[in-house]
Each structure stands twice: as C-alpha cells, then as structure tokens.
Amino acid sequence: MSHLRVARSTDGIHFEVEGLPALVAATAYEGFGIEDPRITQLDGVYWITYTAVSNYGIGTGLASTTDFRKFERHGIIFPPPNRNVTIFPEKIGGQYAALHRPMPEGLGQHSIWTARSADLKSWGSHRVVATPRETGWDDTKVGGGAVPFKVHFEKEDGWLAIYHGVTGTPPVYSLGALLLNRYDPSKVRGRSREPILVPEAPYEKEGFFGSVVFTCGALNDGDLVRVYYGAADGVVAVADLSLQEILSGLVA
C-alpha cells in the first residue's frame, strides 16, 4: 500500500531510501494509502501535505515534523475530492497560502485554486487560479506540482509554481510553469505556452501508469531549477532546467 519514506542524500542526486516507512496509512481517510507529499518549511517546521485515499474519496491530509523521524498528523485539510496541495513557503499579506486542486465532475474542470489560512489547518478564501487551456498539453486537467518559489522577473518578484497538465486518452502528464503575483497568488502573471518537461525517456513512457511526469518538489539555485518527479508512476527521476528558459516561455 502506498506510504511515505524518507530518502537522504548529500548531493541531491544519489539517495538512500530508509528501510522503514515514515508515514503509513493510519486513519479512516487513508484506507487505500497516502501519496504525493509536498513539503514546505515554515518557522523551522516541515509541513507535509499528502493525498489521502479511502472509500471516502481522495482528499488531502496535513502532517508536520521537525526531524523527519517523528511526525504529527493534523487531519484532513481539503476534503475529497481534492489533491495536489502545495503550501507557499512564507505568509502572503499576513496569511498562509496554498494551491489546491478540486476535482468537480460534470460542471467544472480539474483546475488549480488558491486558499488562505491563519493556522495551516483551516482554509478559506478559495479562488480559481488556472483552468485547462486548449493547448494540446494541458487541456484536460491541471494541478499543482512543486511548492512555489520566489523569482524576480520583469522588475517584480513573483511566485513560480511548476504544475502538471494533462491531455489525451490515455492521458499524458507533462509539466509547465505558472508565474503568480507576489502579493495575490490567485493572479496569474504568466503561464508556459509549451510544457517544460514531457514524457520522452523509456522510464517516463512505460511503467505502472505510462506517459507521466509528475512533480512534488523542486529546488531553485540561481538559474538552476532542479525538478524531482515521478516517472510513469514507477520511479523518481530528476531534471535540471534553466530558470531563464522557463521564464522566457511564459505567455499572458
């Protein structure tokens, strides 16, 4: 059953996966496992959002840790059907902020929304950020990926959020970027016209769920954007991208 383990590395490329799980299914909302952790450091605490799968649906839980050995659960913060939750790494306008991805059927699409919170546990002020577009790569679903990080572009700070876009049957999952307003992350300054990463390698095209690149985390250092991503739901891979190339590919 899906669970979360800690992997450690000194160079960010070679990892040692711990022998025992760090977080396993433990509540009624996690009966089919937990997946897709996104981790945000705030005030010395690592806050982990994760997808909780059960007979009640697919929702998002919150856990925290300071040492990646002992974890505390904080319950379901976005009830089903909602996943792909990333918490911004600092308060914005005095409140915490997150991206989330409700999954309406019939009316509404799988789109990226923002929410705001005073305590990381109760969320409100829900607003749409980005819906699927008719582009050929993110026309069916979009969802948050890596925790957004701050960048400077065209004389202004902004948040760069790497997200996934879905197209086709069977679905193909690619990655793109959103540049969000520094002070109001529901406002989109720019969005990748073309994907910044598409499934090409054999381990991205064939696997448990083929033709998928899906990120839960990225590092930024100068021009380097190092994206860690799940490939074909089978392995974790890494790709080094150029921040300037990502920014130059944005359109209004």
Add this chain to the structure above:
Amino acid sequence: MSHLRVARSTDGIHFEVEGLPALVAATAYEGFGIEDPRITQLDGVYWITYTAVSNYGIGTGLASTTDFRKFERHGIIFPPPNRNVTIFPEKIGGQYAALHRPMPEGLGQHSIWTARSADLKSWGSHRVVATPRETGWDDTKVGGGAVPFKVHFEKEDGWLAIYHGVTGTPPVYSLGALLLNRYDPSKVRGRSREPILVPEAPYEKEGFFGSVVFTCGALNDGDLVRVYYGAADGVVAVADLSLQEILSGLVA
C-alpha cells in the same frame, strides 16, 4: 437565473415574497446562479450559506446580514464540488461547526461531513458524519438540510439535523433525521430508519424536478418541528412533524 429573495410572514404560514431579489449572482463563481440558502443566527448576525453554480463547478458561498436588506459576501468557503452547508447555531468546544457535503465521483460517495472554524470563513478538521446506507431511501446520496437544532433525548443534549437522502433512477429525494453528539457533531447517536417525509402530494411528485422534498430550514418549538422544503424544485411547502415521533424512529 436562480437568485435569493426575502419572504416575510407574521404566522409562518402565509408569506409575502418581496418584489426584488435580495442576492443575485455577482461573482465568477455564481455565473449560473445561487441556490439553497441556509441561515444561521450567531451573535446578532444572520450567516447565509448558499450554493454557487458556475463553470468552475458547484461550490458554497457565505454572505451575512443583520437586517435582510443589506448583505455582505464573504467568498467561497467550500470549493467545488461541495454544497448543502449548514452552520450550527452556537460554537461547539470553542469553535464554529458546519455540516457540508462533498461530491466525489468514482471513489467516495456524496456524504455528510463536519468541519470546524474559528471565524466562519476558514474551515478545517473535516470528518465524515454519515454516508449512504442500503435502506431503500438514502442509499445513493445524503446531504445536510435544515440548520441543526438542539434537542434533549435519553438524558443527553444532542443536535438534530434534518437531512435529505436520495435513491433510485430517476432519483427520489426524501427527508430523514440525524441525532449528533452535543460536543462532537461528527459522532452520530441515531439516524432515521425510515424517512420522516417522502414525496407523496402531486406538487411533490411533479414539477421542474419531480419526486423531491428538499429542506433548507426548519423551526422547533416543543414537540413541533415545522419543516419548510422545496417540493419538486417548483414550490416551497411546509410540513409539521412531531419531534417525539422523529426521535422514536432513530436507530443506531
């Protein structure tokens, strides 16, 4: 387009509907209208939850008023797909509480959940209260109806929540009751084995959406439970029920 109007009455039976709307669609989340208001009085303010329907899906918005003439909007408090939100009429354990009804498809059913809040605008601590049962009347969907009210039963206070249950194709909407723990409304003390109201009258069986009784509000005075409800999505009707009869029909 669906909107909300004020209706006034001196006896609770004969109403005069105001000539002009009170709340009309006004945001991107209300593009197809607003529906199903539930009103809770807290500290002199009337808090109105309502279903907001748009291309973004079906979510729940919050508005408030003190005089039913001037209204203030507070945004989307439960993002799509989520409706049937009722706020409890007092704080429970120091926090506000609500019932809500997420609408997962595939994995999960349309079930009643609780959430908690410090300010009525941000919600967390999401927990399942009641899922559909194999009873023949609430086996497909369940959702909150009237704002819960406090009752005394078997030597303990509790919250009585009148909810709707759905069965069949085409669907039939009936009403039942949940008795919830006074201090933790996610805990169910009892639930109607049989419905307390089913579509029987011609105006309940035939209309815009036939075979529907659907409540957004009820009054309790002694043994009287006066239920106001939409009938066949065409008219508003009223039924007087006995609290003792409702309570005696509860099963574990």
